[in-house]
Amino acid sequence: MNNEQLQALKEKYVAAGGASPNPQFADYAENAQVWDADGKRMVDFAGGIGVLNLGHRHPRVVEAVKAQLDKVMHTCQTVMPYAPYVQLAEKLSGIVPVRGHAKVFLANSGAEALENAYKIARAYTGRTNAICFSGAYHGRTFMTMAMNGKVNPYQTDFGPMPGGIYRAPFPVPYHGVSEEEALRGLEMVFKTDTGPKDTAAIFIEPVLGEGGFYAASPEFLKAVRRICDEHGIMMIADEVQSGFGRTGKLFAIEHSGVEPDIMTMAKSMADGMPISAVVGSDHVMDASGPNSLGGTYTGSPLACAAANAAIDVFEEEDILGKSRALGAKLEERFNDWKDRFSHVDNVRRLGAMAAFELVKSRDTHEPDAEMAGAIVKKAKEKGLILLSCGMYGNTLRFLMPITIEDNVLEEGLSILEEALAEVHQ
Numbered sequence: 001m002n003n004e005q006l007q008a009l010k011e012k013y014v015a016a017g018g019a020s021p022n023p024q025f026a027d028y029a030e031n032a033q034v035w036d037a038d039g040k041r042m043v044d045f046a047g048g049i050g051v052l053n054l055g056h057r058h059p060r061v062v063e064a065v066k067a068q069l070d071k072v073m074h075t076c077q078t079v080m081p082y083a084p085y086v087q088l089a090e091k092l093s094g095i096v097p098v099r100g101h102a103k104v105f106l107a108n109s110g111a112e113a114l115e116n117a118y119k120i121a122r123a124y125t126g127r128t129n130a131i132c133f134s135g136a137y138h139g140r141t142f143m144t145m146a147m148n149g150k151v152n153p154y155q156t157d158f159g160p161m162p163g164g165i166y167r168a169p170f171p172v173p174y175h176g177v178s179e180e181e182a183l184r185g186l187e188m189v190f191k192t193d194t195g196p197k198d199t200a201a202i203f204i205e206p207v208l209g210e211g212g213f214y215a216a217s218p219e220f221l222k223a224v225r226r227i228c229d230e231h232g233i234m235m236i237a238d239e240v241q242s243g244f245g246r247t248g249k250l251f252a253i254e255h256s257g258v259e260p261d262i263m264t265m266a267k268s269m270a271d272g273m274p275i276s277a278v279v280g281s282d283h284v285m286d287a288s289g290p291n292s293l294g295g296t297y298t299g300s301p302l303a304c305a306a307a308n309a310a311i312d313v314f315e316e317e318d319i320l321g322k323s324r325a326l327g328a329k330l331e332e333r334f335n336d337w338k339d340r341f342s343h344v345d346n347v348r349r350l351g352a353m354a355a356f357e358l359v360k361s362r363d364t365h366e367p368d369a370e371m372a373g374a375i376v377k378k379a380k381e382k383g384l385i386l387l388s389c390g391m392y393g394n395t396l397r398f399l400m401p402i403t404i405e406d407n408v409l410e411e412g413l414s415i416l417e418e419a420l421a422e423v424h425q
Contacts, residue, residue, distance in 0.1 A: 045412050047401055053268035053271070053401060054319065054401065061310055064308065068084065068302050076296055082301050084305045084308060085304050092277055095250060097260075098279055104278070105298075113265065115139070118200070123292070124200075129164045130166070131186070132165060134170050135150060135210075136203070136211055143162050171214075199233050202233055203238055205237075206242055213389065218256035237258075244314070246352060248324040251263065255350065262279070263278075275303035317403075319403070322403065331349050334354065355395050376396070
């Protein structure tokens with residue numbers, strides 16, 4: 001079937017709230033390239049929203065999934081466990097930088113990981129409330145929607161959100177929120193919304209994902225760690241988008257030296273297979289009772305096989321080194337565009353987690369979401385898949401596979417450069 005025929009099916013049968021606005025349908029993909037149902041080739045700078053750090057269909061991951069298909073597809077691990085689950089738990093325990101010995105719970109999505117992390121924190125502390133940050137994105141379940149620091153489009157149509165979630169400002173100096181102000185805001189939450197003795201956890205993305213690719217400094221993360229230690233609050237690092245090599249380290253929080261109590265991860269953990277994890281200090285993870293955590297498909301054999309293979313690839317193919325090199329290339333090109341195009345500003349990156357903003361004025365930093373949208377549209381017309389993000393919708397973010405070939409990277413950057421020039425004119 002071609003794009004037009006598939007689009008007709010989508011309009012007739014797919015719920016509007018979950019339907020993609022994109023009239024192209026992926027038919028085949030390889031590393032950083034996708035071909036649609038009409039045979040048009042696209043360069044992929046989105047990576048399935050950060051899922052494909054190792055590229056589409058990495059051969060080692062595909063091979064591992066095919067091998068597992070010939071053995072066991074499903075038993076439900078709470079009914080009868082299987083080797084890939086416990087082998088993956090062992091690997092994650094050895095590489096995730098939480099305090100002390102780590103234990104693992106596997107789920108299907110980032111949102112499930114965040115929900116279960118919250119449950120575990122409540123069980124361990126005996127407290128009910130949580131503090132999250134402005135601009136945060138944690139998921140689309142009701143609890144994680146409440147945790148999100150952005151209303152539209154995630155909460156808009158769904159009525160009141162669950163209680164017990166309170167908001168602190170995330171430090172974004174470019175938009176007027178200094179680290180000092182953010183810490184004062186966090187302390188004020190304790191005075192006005194939830195006292196420390198009622199607060200089970202503080203959730204933080206070391207680098208905001210959907211919120212705009214703003215990195216929390218090591219000093220800010222250390223300050224949050226001190227506050228959590230002072231009050232017996234669980235520090236939970238959400239590495240769903242920033243984890244597995246995107247920032248040049250396996251996890252973004254490693255840049256700070258801070259060890260959280262619990263970490264959540266998903267996306268590039270299995271290079272396209274649906275899986276997520278909650279990893280935490282053993283005494284914390286063991287706080288809830290038997291059968292209190294689970295789900296029919298959590299930690300499926302196929303996804304665990306993919307994740308085990310993906311972790312091996314990270315270790316054997318120097319993906320972290322490639323991430324740092326990719327980030328340096330992006331930064332150099334973005335700064336060139338900043339010199340050439342007056343509306344490009346605030347170039348930033350941590351490893352290859354890179355972004356810049358479109359603004360109406362560099363003097364005022366006034367966001368220009370309309371221009372960002374126009375550039376994304378123009379790039380798509382020219383054959384480049386690109387994403388915007390941020391509280392103001394004016395940030396272009398870059399999540400191309402870390403394994404992208406040099407010539408494909410240059411092709412995509414050239415397309416974007418053309419789009420920038422045409423929109424600016």
